Amino acid sequence: MLRLIPILFCFVIAIGAASPAKAAEGEHPPHLHWSFQGMFGSYDKAALQRGYKVYSQVCAACHSMDRVYYRNLTALGYSEAEVKAIAAGFTVTDGPNDEGDMFERPARPSDHMVNPFPNKEAAVYANNGAFPPDMSLLAKARHGGANYIFGVMTGYEEPPVDAELLPGQYWNRYMPGHVIAMAPPLSDGMVSYEDGSPETVAQYASDVAHFLSWASEPTLESRKRTGFKALLFLLVFAGVMYATKKKIWANAH
Numbered sequence: 637m638l639r640l641i642p643i644l645f646c647f648v649i650a651i652g653a654a655s656p657a658k659a660a661e662g663e664h665p666p667h668l669h670w671s672f673q674g675m676f677g678s679y680d681k682a683a684l685q686r687g688y689k690v691y692s693q694v695c696a697a698c699h700s701m702d703r704v705y706y707r708n709l710t711a712l713g714y715s716e717a718e719v720k721a722i723a724a725g726f727t728v729t730d731g732p733n734d735e736g737d738m739f740e741r742p743a744r745p746s747d748h749m750v751n752p753f754p755n756k757e758a759a760v761y762a763n764n765g766a767f768p769p770d771m772s773l774l775a776k777a778r779h780g781g782a783n784y785i786f787g788v789m790t791g792y793e794e795p796p797v798d799a800e801l802l803p804g805q806y807w808n809r810y811m812p813g814h815v816i817a818m819a820p821p822l823s824d825g826m827v828s829y830e831d832g833s834p835e836t837v838a839q840y841a842s843d844v845a846h847f848l849s850w851a852s853e854p855t856l857e858s859r860k861r862t863g864f865k866a867l868l869f870l871l872v873f874a875g876v877m878y879a880t881k882k883k884i885w886a887n888a889h
């Protein structure tokens with residue numbers, strides 16, 4: 637028993653040492669109910685379309701999504717013609733042409749989403765020295781996923797009195813370290829919805845988090861379907877095996 641004391645002592649010290657690091661993390665974001673959770677979960681196409689609208693009208697000014705192609709947007713319920721029209725609203729640099737010059741043309745469904753900045757340096761320069769991360773995989777890359785994105789969108793607060801913020805920095809409850817170099821991007825009424833959904837920060841935040849979850853895992857639905865079929869197969873197979881075993885051993889005493 638006595639030998640346990642130094643071990644317990646180390647334990648207490650280790651916990652004590654871990655606490656300041658914990659304080660520097662963001663708080664756990666609120667847990668929302670997402671339609672894509674659970675074994676039969678799937679994306680809500682109306683939420684995806686609203687989320688894309690929020691992304692393209694607000695976030696796309698700073699955050700790229702260059703692993704997503706305009707043609708992928710058919711998964712949100714848009715027709716091919718609608719996707720073509722969406723893409724054509726953006727301009728990309730292509731080339732070189734026969735004379736060796738780069739030229740601009742309307743984007744096509746086969747292009748990836750247009751990057752707001754020509755390179756990382758330009759993005760950092762335009763954002764006070766902070767880099768707005770590419771959003772293609774953000775929901776997968778961050779602990780908490782959609783809840784984290786929702787949390788950051790809705791977690792802006794007055795900083796505590798002893799916090800020292802530089803110009804361009806804000807206090808956010810759910811950002812790791814609490815300090816974020818992004819001004820609150822959303823405000824009530826800034827994006828208009830045609831389907832009557834509330835035009836509020838909370839609704840925009842949940843829609844854009846839904847959309848970003850789809851972007852980071854577009855095959856979630858087929859993965860779940862395959863998983864379910866595999867489970868069903870295993871269940872039936874187990875039944876058949878059990879019956880076979882009973883039959884084979886029926887006469888053995």
Ligand code: HEC
Nearest residue numbers: 694695697698763766767768769785788816817818821844
């Ligand atoms: C004016 C430019 C700008 C706009 C518009 C903008 N952001 Fe940001 N965002 C940034 C910058 C810069 C950072 C990096 C902040 C940092 O590192 O402190 C950032 C960081 C983030 C983070 C935290 C990323 C991480 O590393 O965990 C999230 C989440 C985020 N943005 C979501 C959004 C969403 C969603 C929108 C649209 C509703 C949006 N942003 C609009 C500039 C912008």
